[in-house]
Amino acid sequence: MKFKSFTSFIFLVVLLWLNPNFSFGQTSREKQLIETIKREKNDTKKFLRMLSLGEYYKTNNIFRADSMTHVLLQKSRVFDDSLRFAALMYSAEVNEILGNQDEYFRDILACQPFLNRIPSDEVTFKIYRHLGYFHSYSLEFETAKFYLNYAQRLAKRKRNNAKIAETNNYLALNFMFQNNKDSALYYTDQAIQYARRTSNKNVLSESFNTQARIYDYFGQVELSVAKNILALEMASETNNIYQLAKYNRELGQSQRIILNLDDAEYYFKQSYDYAKKIVDRRQMGLALSNLGTVYFDRKEYKKAIESTDKAIALLTQLNDLNGLGEAHNNLGIIYREQKKYAQASSNFNQALVLFESVGNKEKIAGVYHNVGTIFQKQKKYANALNYLQRSIEIREQFGSKNQIYNTYRVMSSVYKDVGNTKESLRYLQLYLDYLDSNTTVQAATKIAELSELYRSEQRERLISLQGDSLERQQQERALTSTKLENSQLRNNFQMYIIFAFLIIIVLAGIIGFYRWNQTKIKQQQREAEMSQTLLRTQMNPHFVFNAMSVIQSYIYENDTVNSSKFLVNFSRLMRLILENSPKEFIPIQTEVEILQKYLETQKLRFEDRFEFTIDISSEIIIEHAMIPPMITQPFIENAIEHGQLHTIEGGFITVSFKKVNDLLQILIEDNGIGRKGAEVNKKSKAHKSMAMKITKERIDNLNKKYRTEGFLIVEDYNKKLQTGTKVLISLPYKEDNPKSLDT
Numbered sequence: 001m002k003f004k005s006f007t008s009f010i011f012l013v014v015l016l017w018l019n020p021n022f023s024f025g026q027t028s029r030e031k032q033l034i035e036t037i038k039r040e041k042n043d044t045k046k047f048l049r050m051l052s053l054g055e056y057y058k059t060n061n062i063f064r065a066d067s068m069t070h071v072l073l074q075k076s077r078v079f080d081d082s083l084r085f086a087a088l089m090y091s092a093e094v095n096e097i098l099g100n101q102d103e104y105f106r107d108i109l110a111c112q113p114f115l116n117r118i119p120s121d122e123v124t125f126k127i128y129r130h131l132g133y134f135h136s137y138s139l140e141f142e143t144a145k146f147y148l149n150y151a152q153r154l155a156k157r158k159r160n161n162a163k164i165a166e167t168n169n170y171l172a173l174n175f176m177f178q179n180n181k182d183s184a185l186y187y188t189d190q191a192i193q194y195a196r197r198t199s200n201k202n203v204l205s206e207s208f209n210t211q212a213r214i215y216d217y218f219g220q221v222e223l224s225v226a227k228n229i230l231a232l233e234m235a236s237e238t239n240n241i242y243q244l245a246k247y248n249r250e251l252g253q254s255q256r257i258i259l260n261l262d263d264a265e266y267y268f269k270q271s272y273d274y275a276k277k278i279v280d281r282r283q284m285g286l287a288l289s290n291l292g293t294v295y296f297d298r299k300e301y302k303k304a305i306e307s308t309d310k311a312i313a314l315l316t317q318l319n320d321l322n323g324l325g326e327a328h329n330n331l332g333i334i335y336r337e338q339k340k341y342a343q344a345s346s347n348f349n350q351a352l353v354l355f356e357s358v359g360n361k362e363k364i365a366g367v368y369h370n371v372g373t374i375f376q377k378q379k380k381y382a383n384a385l386n387y388l389q390r391s392i393e394i395r396e397q398f399g400s401k402n403q404i405y406n407t408y409r410v411m412s413s414v415y416k417d418v419g420n421t422k423e424s425l426r427y428l429q430l431y432l433d434y435l436d437s438n439t440t441v442q443a444a445t446k447i448a449e450l451s452e453l454y455r456s457e458q459r460e461r462l463i464s465l466q467g468d469s470l471e472r473q474q475q476e477r478a479l480t481s482t483k484l485e486n487s488q489l490r491n492n493f494q495m496y497i498i499f500a501f502l503i504i505i506v507l508a509g510i511i512g513f514y515r516w517n518q519t520k521i522k523q524q525q526r527e528a529e530m531s532q533t534l535l536r537t538q539m540n541p542h543f544v545f546n547a548m549s550v551i552q553s554y555i556y557e558n559d560t561v562n563s564s565k566f567l568v569n570f571s572r573l574m575r576l577i578l579e580n581s582p583k584e585f586i587p588i589q590t591e592v593e594i595l596q597k598y599l600e601t602q603k604l605r606f607e608d609r610f611e612f613t614i615d616i617s618s619e620i621i622i623e624h625a626m627i628p629p630m631i632t633q634p635f636i637e638n639a640i641e642h643g644q645l646h647t648i649e650g651g652f653i654t655v656s657f658k659k660v661n662d663l664l665q666i667l668i669e670d671n672g673i674g675r676k677g678a679e680v681n682k683k684s685k686a687h688k689s690m691a692m693k694i695t696k697e698r699i700d701n702l703n704k705k706y707r708t709e710g711f712l713i714v715e716d717y718n719k720k721l722q723t724g725t726k727v728l729i730s731l732p733y734k735e736d737n738p739k740s741l742d743t
Helices: 006-018 028-039 044-061 062-076 079-099 101-111 123-138 141-157 161-177 181-196 199-219 221-238 240-256 263-278 283-296 301-318 320-338 342-359 361-377 379-397 401-417 421-437 438-537 541-556 560-580 588-605 617-623 632-643 672-677 684-707
Strands: 611-616 625-627 652-660 663-670 711-717 723-732
Touching: 028 044, 028 541, 028 617, 044 062, 044 617, 062 079, 062 283, 062 588, 062 611, 062 617, 079 101, 079 123, 101 123, 101 199, 101 283, 101 320, 101 588, 101 684, 123 141, 123 161, 141 161, 161 181, 161 199, 181 199, 199 221, 199 240, 221 240, 240 320, 263 283, 283 320, 283 401, 301 320, 320 342, 320 361, 342 361, 361 379, 361 401, 379 541, 401 421, 541 560, 560 588, 588 617, 588 625, 588 652, 617 632, 617 652, 625 652, 632 652, 632 663, 632 684, 672 711, 672 723, 684 711, 684 723
Parallel strands: 611 652
Antiparallel strands: 652 663, 663 723, 711 723
16 A cells, blocks of 8 residues: 555554444445345345445445446346346446446447347337437437437336336426427426436426426526526535536536526536546536636636646547547637637637537537637638538537527628628528527526525525524533543553554654665665566557558458447557556556456457457456556457467467455466467567566565565466466456546
8 A cells, every 4th residue: 555645644543543333435225235246145246235335326426336337237148137237237337427428329229129028118218218318329319319208118017106206307407408498498308207206306307407408408507507507416415426526517508608607617526526526537627618618708728728637638548539529629719719729729619529429519619609700710701601600500410509590690890891781681680680589697686595595504504503503502412511521640640651652653653664664665766667567568569560450451441340349349449548557556447447358359460260259257346446557458469369269279368256255366268279389489489578678676665665466477277288388377356446536
C-alpha cells in the first residue's frame, strides 16, 4: 500500500487501532452480498448473487458496476438462456447509464434472438421497451411506436402500473423527437397518472423528469424547471443519488438559459458532488462540461477551458460520444470568443465527427451554426451562409425547432454585412416573431422564485431536523453528564497511554521512513527503466504491421464487415495498451479485456485457425483484484507467433486467473509446436528470452516491494512429446477499494 505522506500513515495506523471495524468504503450491504457470494457453493446461485451485487452497484457505484459487466458476460456462457439474457441485459443497462450508445444498442440488438428462446412476458417487455428507444433514437418513429405499444399492452395485461408509466414516458419521447408537442405531453400526463398509482417514487420522479425534458425541448423553460423541481423532491425522498445528479444538472442547464449563473453553478456543483458519491464518471464529466459554460458566460475563459478539459478526459475514458461532442463544441465556442479561430475550428470538427458517428442530427445542426459564426467573424460570408443554411435545413427536419431562430438572427447579420438588405430584413423579422411569442425571458423571474422556494424548503427541513437533533442532544447530555464525570479519571489515564503509544509509533516510523525512502528511490528508478522497456516491447511493430496488412486485404476484397470488426477491435486494443501500460496496477477486468481484444484480433488475422478461452474465478472479481498491466501478453504472443498455433489442427490457448494462498496465480497453456520446435528460429528464441527476463524482473520487484514470494515457471504442455507450453505466473494479491474518484 502506498501513502501520500508519512503523516497520513500515522493517522491511518491510529484510526485502525482505535476502530478495528474501520473499512475502506465498503457498505454493510456490499459486504453482505460479497460474503454470500463467497459462501455459495452452487455455481448457478453464485452467478445470481453476482448479478445482485452488480444491480446494487448500478445505484451505488457505477464504476464497479461497469467493471463487472465483462466478467458477468463471460461467466454466463456456461449457463442457460435465461441467465445469459440477464447478463446481456445488465450489460445493456450499464452501458446506457454510462452513455455508451454504441455498446448499449449492440447489447439490445444481441438480445433479440432470446425472444424466441425464452417464452416470457417479462423478457419480451424488456427487449421491446429497449428496442422502442433504439428505433426512436434512430429516427424510425413508426417502428419505435410499434415496439413501445406492444410493450405497453404486455404491461397492461399484467396490470403493472410502473411499467405502463415507463412505456408512456418513452412514447412521449418518441413524439418529442418528431416535434409533436401535444402527443408528447399527453403521454407524459398518462405516465404521471399511472406512476401515482404505484408506491415507487422513483417511477414518479422519472415521469416528472420526462415531462420537464419535453417542456425544455419546446422552449417552455419555466414549466421545465417546475417539473424538474418536483422530480428532484421525489429523488431526495428516496435518496436516489443517480437521479439527484441528473436532475440537478438539468436544472442547472435551465438556469443558464435565462442567465441565472449563480443558480446554474450551484446546481452543476450539486450534480458533480452527487455523481462523485456513486463514482458516476459520466455525470461527473457532463457536470464539469456544464460548469465550463457558466465560466464562459462570466468571461472566465481560463477556468472554462480547465473545466472542459477535465470533462473531456473523463468522457474519453467512457467513450461517451455525445458527451464528448458537447464538450468539444463548448471548447470551440470558448476559443471562438478568444478569436483563436484555428483551435475553435479544430474542436468544432471533432464535435461534428463525434455527433455524426452517433447520428445526432440536432447537435450536428448546432455545430454547423457555430462553424458559420466563425466564418462570419473571419468575413468569409459565402462559407458562413452555407453552414448556417445547412443548420436550418437539418433543424427543419430534426430536433427542437426553437433553436432555428438563433440561426435566423445570425443569417440576418451576415446578409446585412454583404449588403443584401432584403434578406437581412426577412430573417430579422423571422427572429423577432419568435421573440414576441417566446416567454423565456418573461419566465426568468418566476424560475428564480421557484428555485428559491425549493431551496428555502430544503433549508426549513434542515432547520427542523437540526432542532430535533439539538433537543435529543440536550437530553442525552443531561443523562450522560454523571457518567462523564465518573469516567474523567479513566479517560485521562487512557489518554496518557495513547500519547505514549503514539510517541513510540512516531519514533519507530521516523526511523523506518528514512530507510524506506532510500529503498523507494532505488525502486522507482528501476521501475521507471522497466516501464520504458515494457512500453517498447509491448507495441510489437510486427503485430501492428501485420494488423495493417490484414485491414488492407479486407479493403481490397471489399469485405466491409470484417474490416470494420477488425478495425474496431484493433483501435480499442491500442487505446487500452497505451492508457494502461504506464500504470503499476490495473483492475483485472481491464487486463482480461486487453487479452480478449488481442486474441480476437489475432483470430481474425489468422482466419479463426485457433480457439481461446479466458477464465477468471468469482472470488477475485468480487474482491476487485488488481494486476500489473500486460504481464501475460508476451507469453500469449509467443504462443501464437512462435508456437505457430495457426498451423496446428485444433490449436488452442487457455488463460485462467485465480487466488491461491493469498497470491494471484495465472496459468497460460497452449498446444503449439513447443519450445523445442521454436528453438530453430533464433529470432524467436531471442524474443522469448527477452519477454521472460522482463517478466522475471517485474515479479522480483513486486516481491521486494510487497514482501511476497511470487514466481514464474515455464514448462512443456505435453512433456512426453515436448510440444505446447505451460506458463505459471504467481503475483502479489492486491485488492482495489476506491471510495470515490477525483478528477
